[in-house]
Amino acid sequence: MSKGMTMTQKILADHAHLPFVEAGQLIEADLDLVLGNDITTPVAIREMDKMQTGGVFDKDKIALVMDHFVPNKDIKSAQNCKCVREFSIKHEISHYYDVGKMGIEHALLPEQGLTVAGDVIIGADSHTCTYGALGAFSTGVGSTDMAAGMATGKAWFKVPGAIRFNLTGIPGKWVSGKDVILHIIGMIGVDGALYKSMEFTGDGIRYLSMDDRFTIANMAIEAGGKNGIFPVDDLTREYLKEHSKREYKEYEADADAVYEEEYTIDLSALRPTVAFPHLPENTKTVDEIKEKIKVDQAVIGSCTNGRMDDLRIAAMLLNGKKVADHVRLIIIPATQEIYLQAMKEGLLKTFIEAGAIVSTPTCGPCLGGYMGVMAEGERCISTTNRNFVGRMGHVDSEVYLASPAVAAASAIAGYITQPKE
Amino acid sequence: MKANGTAYKYGDNVDTDVIIPARYLAIQDVKELSTHAMEDIDTEFVKKIKPGDLVVGGKNFGCGSSREHAPIVLKASGVSCVIAKTFARIFYRNAINIGLAIIECPEAADAIEDGDTVEVDFDSGMIKDVTKDQTFKGQPFPEFMQKIIESEGLINYINKKQ
Numbered sequence: 001m002s003k004g005m006t007m008t009q010k011i012l013a014d015h016a017h018l019p020f021v022e023a024g025q026l027i028e029a030d031l032d033l034v035l036g037n038d039i040t041t042p043v044a045i046r047e048m049d050k051m052q053t054g055g056v057f058d059k060d061k062i063a064l065v066m067d068h069f070v071p072n073k074d075i076k077s078a079q080n081c082k083c084v085r086e087f088s089i090k091h092e093i094s095h096y097y098d099v100g101k102m103g104i105e106h107a108l109l110p111e112q113g114l115t116v117a118g119d120v121i122i123g124a125d126s127h128t129c130t131y132g133a134l135g136a137f138s139t140g141v142g143s144t145d146m147a148a149g150m151a152t153g154k155a156w157f158k159v160p161g162a163i164r165f166n167l168t169g170i171p172g173k174w175v176s177g178k179d180v181i182l183h184i185i186g187m188i189g190v191d192g193a194l195y196k197s198m199e200f201t202g203d204g205i206r207y208l209s210m211d212d213r214f215t216i217a218n219m220a221i222e223a224g225g226k227n228g229i230f231p232v233d234d235l236t237r238e239y240l241k242e243h244s245k246r247e248y249k250e251y252e253a254d255a256d257a258v259y260e261e262e263y264t265i266d267l268s269a270l271r272p273t274v275a276f277p278h279l280p281e282n283t284k285t286v287d288e289i290k291e292k293i294k295v296d297q298a299v300i301g302s303c304t305n306g307r308m309d310d311l312r313i314a315a316m317l318l319n320g321k322k323v324a325d326h327v328r329l330i331i332i333p334a335t336q337e338i339y340l341q342a343m344k345e346g347l348l349k350t351f352i353e354a355g356a357i358v359s360t361p362t363c364g365p366c367l368g369g370y371m372g373v374m375a376e377g378e379r380c381i382s383t384t385n386r387n388f389v390g391r392m393g394h395v396d397s398e399v400y401l402a403s404p405a406v407a408a409a410s411a412i413a414g415y416i417t418q419p420k421e
Numbered sequence: 422m423k424a425n426g427t428a429y430k431y432g433d434n435v436d437t438d439v440i441i442p443a444r445y446l447a448i449q450d451v452k453e454l455s456t457h458a459m460e461d462i463d464t465e466f467v468k469k470i471k472p473g474d475l476v477v478g479g480k481n482f483g484c485g486s487s488r489e490h491a492p493i494v495l496k497a498s499g500v501s502c503v504i505a506k507t508f509a510r511i512f513y514r515n516a517i518n519i520g521l522a523i524i525e526c527p528e529a530a531d532a533i534e535d536g537d538t539v540e541v542d543f544d545s546g547m548i549k550d551v552t553k554d555q556t557f558k559g560q561p562f563p564e565f566m567q568k569i570i571e572s573e574g575l576i577n578y579i580n581k582k583q
Contacts, residue, residue, distance in 0.1 A: 026563060026565050039446050039447075039488065040487065040488065040489070042449060043449075043489055043490070043493075046449075047576050050576050050577075050580075051576055051579065051580060052580050052583060053583070068446075069447060073447075074447060076447035076448060076449070077447040079447075079449070080447055080449065123487075124487055124489075125486075125487055126485065126486050126487040126511055128487075140487040140511050141487060141511060141514060141515075142487055142488070142489035142492075142511060142514060142515035142518060142519075143489040143515075144489060144515065144518035144519060144574065144575050144576060145514060145515075145518060145575070147576065148518075148575050148576065148579055151579070152579065156565070190434055190481060190484060191434070191480055191481035191484070191507060191509070194481065194507060194509070194510065195510050221511075224481060224484065224509060224510070226510055279434060367438070367443035367446075367486070368442065368443050368444055369443055369444065369446075373444075386436075386438065386485060386486075388436045388438040388439065388485060389436075389438070389439055389461055389462065390438060390439065390442055390461040391438050391443075395461045
């Protein structure tokens with residue numbers, strides 16, 4: 001008698017053509033999509049050149065997104081994009097996104113309908129776990145796995161054990177997906193879900209927008225997780241209908257699925273949360289912060305928080321206000337569509353009038369690439385996902401992770417704070 | 422296969438941003454890239470590391486970004502093996518896929534001190550701290566992963582299978 005399976009395990013079993021899988025089992029699974037960006041794809045192309053196959057398994061199931069260092073910041077990054085561009089032309093890759101069409105990969109692919117419920121997706125970017133918000137299994141890999149995936153359409157996986165997060169209650173006005181995931185990482189630590197799937201369940205999910213869910217799934221990797229995954233509900237179906245023509249498949253965990261740990265989180269009890277340097281687990285709620293932590297820079301954007309919900313809440317707070325003296329506020333809509341929508345809604349005007357700058361979509365500042373690199377001793381409140389040593393620039397600069405609401409309120413105040421009631 | 426060298430020890434959560442900072446990721450030449458290995462955690466690293474030396478870490482070694490550049494620069498710097506309490510999963514995959522030896526062994530990761538001479542026998546999984554004259558048994562790889570390592574990486578493994 002086989003035991004029950006989690007949502008993740010069911011998706012993996014189907015893609016490995018097996019009736020049943022369990023934690024720890026090594027499988028080979030079919031891939032629905034293989035993703036790479038301008039940093040990881042050149043390395044994958046180098047590996048592919050060593051392979052005897054030569055071609056790609058399916059030109060329609062590969063997405064190459066130039067998003068980290070574009071428009072190119074220097075000659076080397078230009079060379080890397082050129083390498084990927086030529087590869088895309090040679091192999092007639094359907095989903096190649098360059099300047100003018102590109103967006104930050106994990107905001108772009110769901111928006112373009114390339115990722116749907118029930119998929120197995122690998123990407124040579126650690127935040128590939130974002131698509132779990134749609135009820136897909138997706139996980140980050142390195143360039144060699146990407147190369148093998150592009151050539152064969154398959155990848156090997158160790159079936160993960162699971163941790164269940166039962167979300168209940170209704171989150172408060174200023175509590176977003178970012179606060180939920182920062183709270184979880186603070187609770188279980190940066191290796192709390194090491195090698196495991198993070199399965200989100202519970203009545204509270206219905207009060208989380210798709211953008212909230214993308215943010216939560218996006219940062220599963222920051223707890224060490226292999227993936228994060230949400231059940232499919234009406235909101236997901238609506239999103240998929242609006243964005244994708246692809247058929248999708250809904251999976252539900254078995255009632256007797258095995259979870260190694262279970263947590264219940266009352267969303268109504270959460271407060272706006274900040275992760276202090278230099279680990280995402282160093283969390284405090286804003287109302288626990290007693291000292292005045294001055295900031296030099298604020299960043300609102302990234303694959304974690306560069307979507308419409310994020311820009312709207314930032315604009316709501318910045319409307320008619322000014323960014324504090326000596327604070328640089330950098331706002332980055334994650335895709336061209338989001339950029340355009342923000343323009344239509346008048347958000348860009350609000351940002352510029354408040355004294356912020358608005359950038360073309362890029363991962364730039366999140367990883368200290370460009371467009372907001374920090375000097376020695378500087379401090380940033382950022383809606384991005386990592387606050388490691390030197391992440392946003394100088395080894396002695398600091399990143400505090402927070403929601404767009406907290407970042408906007410802090411940019412206005414000049415120190416870390418939260419929106420007033 | 423064996424490793425033998427001086428061990429350089431670091432703490433928990435050594436992330437891929439300190440192993441190879443993103444500001445160098447546009448560099449494709451592995452030799453040039455590896456001159457920045459571990460720069461943000463240990464500015465002396467590239468000066469002191471000799472071929473065969475080992476890196477010892479605590480828990481969650483290699484957390485963060487999926488950049489394969491991280492295990493690549495460690496291997497190119499001459500690191501023969503990384504011993505840690507646990508590894509972050511993408512780093513773990515990447516190390517196997519590019520043929521950098523890694524071993525999980527919490528006891529060895531605790532006991533070995535910076536500068537100790539350490540020997541590792543990959544076939545048996547035995548780790549010996551020569552300086553302290555202590556031995557530890559590391560976590561052996563599943564057979565499937567051993568085959569990838571024996572093939573010196575995933576690409577060779579796939580080429581052989583076809």
